[in-house]
Amino acid sequence: MAQPPRNNLSIYDEVAEDWWSDDIRWVRTLKNMVPGRLGYFDRLVSWQGKAVLDLGCAGGFMAEAIEDRGAHVTGIDPAKDAIAAARSHAGARDITYDVGVGEALPYTDGQFDIVICVDVLEHVSDLTKVLKEVARVLVPGGTFLFDTINRNPVSRLATITVAEDILRLLPKGTHDPAMFIKPSELVEGLEQAGFAVGKLTGLGPVGLTLRGDLKFGRLPLKAVIYMGSATKAAR
Template sequence: MPRPERNNLAIYDDVADQWWSDDIRWIRTLKNMVPGRLSWFDRFIDWQGKDVLDLGCAGGFMAEAIHDRGAKVAGIDPAVDAIAAARAHAEATSREITYDVGLGESLPYPDDAFDAVVCVDVLEHVSDLTQVISEVARVLRPGGIFLFDTINRNPIARFVTITMAEDILRILPKGTHDPAMFVKPAELRRELENAGLTSGKTVGLGPRGINRRGDFLFGRLPGTMVIFMGTACKPA
């Protein structure tokens, strides 16, 4: 059998019409990761009234959660159909969120446009990490914060995300990730600092329980060998 395409971003458009249905296990997994991420991000920002960009928003799970915390949210993603699903759900639920189709390497926003940029499950997919981080720094206001997570590059992370999550447990579609594109924390720290951002601490993110449907629930972990979350600030 042919090997699956790696870093296959078409999966987000392929299921866009079911994004908010809870019918697809891997989509539910992405949704279940939002509370664990926010429980840590909340330590670093009061969202109320802040201008926030959700970079790589897909169908809008994180964007809506941040909106519900009182932020003014814009979301951007290259997946056209996923953005359409995000717009439709926001309209149906009376949420005022701006969604745009675009790439992290060339953000269609002016300098100093946002108080915060949130970027989860994205940096391990981008074609030019240096350019994405440069764009994040450009659109952040002085004193603004970058909140992110991504996947560490090492044999353990490859085993967990590819062998286990994609091949055995099937909680992600085959071909979702290319392990060669995973990012070591030290590498990302250098990119952030080269872009003029000040790196903060990192923590792990991973399964912390299982719900009644047999889906994983996620939260903060001490180890950063697989998924790690971090922050960086733009000097005031």
Template sequence: MAVSLGAVSHALFIAGVLAMIVAMYSGLSKCRGEVPWPWAGLANAALLLQFPLAHSALLTPRGGRLLSHLIPGLHGVTLATTTYATIASLQLLVLFIFWTPSGIVWWRAEGIALWMLTGAYAASWVLLMKAIFDAGTELQLGALGWLSLLARIKPQYPDMPTLGLFRHIRQPIYVAFALTLWTVPVWTPDQLVLAISYTAYCVLAPRLKERRFAFRYGDRFKHYRNSVPYMLPSSRAPKTLTMRNDLSIYNAVADQWWSDDVRWVRTLKNLVPGRLTWFDRHIEWPGKDVLDLGCAGGFMAEAMARRGANVTGIDPAAGAIEAARSHLQESSLDIRYDVGAGEALPYADFSFDVVVCVDVLEHVSDLNEVLAQVTRVLRPGGLFLFDTINRNTLAKLVMITLAEDILRLLPAGTHDPSMFIKPEELRIALHKAGLEPGSTVGLGPRGLTRRFDLTFGPIPMTTIIFMGIARKPHSVAASLRENVSCI
């Protein structure tokens, strides 16, 4: 059912967009409507009004309730976005097929003017597709509904768009749509009426959308509205509103950490088996005293505890620690959780056999101090198991542009690419801290779950994320003397 509805919805979307592109390119002079004049004027007016009126009405609370009941049965709410996109596509298809042309052509571009306007028209459509992409393709194209039904999950709506074109203006979709209306190479009375009417809609309709955003996002949207212009870019607008290395995200989702409702948190959970696939090769967990440095809500901590380790978890995010403690009532595991930072670990010297530190080193304010603390709390011969992100152009492209800005596998601002760490830099820092670096391996995608989430595992390439081990020698002082040349 889900795939069939998705196929119908996307087929209608493609048909509606193609009908609009072709019809406007000819100034609506080749549409198929055959209503006799003067009744054609009324028919065209009805066609013109049905799209903006229904499009806006279905976004109201009452319209949303109507959408949820258009699909009979239990799945109406889940499929609401798919239903909305299907209706909008049908409206466009009806408008641009059944419009009755006036038969009057005022001007038709020729020669270089035709080429220039055709290029501008195509660029406007590319800009519109880019704006839709930046706003969240799954939502805008209606795929969110049927994909959620297919995965048997509640739809996870994308966050308020602030990236891509939304960095420069608040309404890039409406601006791009308006541009398609005015860059056509054929001008007729029909096209002029369409352009004026729908440009007015593009200017006014977003006001209603912004009321909904103000209600939904509160101060976040007010800050965005005050910082980014409505439709015309301004040189005074900030280049970006994204705060990098934003660690507040962990507390923000603490109540949902173990619910599987938040996609990026599920991504963190899916990383755990991939990490342990490699870590398990280097250590026997039963009976080991293990510190999970940067444990967040406890995914790694619980996995290691199930392997028989005596686990202590520490993280600066108090909300995430509370979530980890609360989940112990369900898991019945014996894990100690503390609030604290890696730069000042509240444990005695030689407290642990293993320190595990994943998704942390690229976030800390003082890498050398964190590694010094790791060395201090490790027992002689103890292991340091870690992963982090390599610093290079490809890693920035994948982890920032792709994972945060486009696919939204992580919240925008999770990472600061300037804090990524090259393997050789980390090797030098480990030596300096008195640890003996060992082997490294890449960590990357290996498959998909039924919910279309990525699964992970060891990979040969260390260009993006790499895992590694280091050992505390039985004599730290000796190790420091041996490795001083590496510093």
């Protein structure tokens, strides 16, 4: 039997019509990760009144949560059907959605106070270009918030063998473990793009919902998923 392609980004368009339905377990998993991420990011930034770019927004879970905190949000993603679902669900919210990629952001220099990028960096075709583009569209002193997956045998076991193959928390082929990013590599790339990098921390399962889905929160270990912040130089 042929193996599914790795880093298969078509999955986001394939489920776009049901993105907000709560009927698809792996999509619910992505939704359930939002509070855990924001529980940490809320400590690092004030969202109220800020211009925020959600880079790799998919169907809009994070974008809507940030808009709830008073931000002016722009979301961008290459999955055009997922973007259509995000636009439809947003209604009159203060969110603008665009189709595009992180390697060539269609925005002016210094347009955003904050860029948030979760579950994305391990999927991009050119990490260096993405980080440079993030720096370009941020104001001087602006903040980049991110998470991604570490590259090591433990993360491969957790995300591929367990999450994709055994528990089916993600569709097979969602990730390519060769594209996972060691923290030292990401820190180096961020520094080369002009960022000062803050402390990194882990993100992972911390319990179960009443439906039996995983709940996520901050963890001390960074072996699988890690998250953090970086600040663009003020000048």
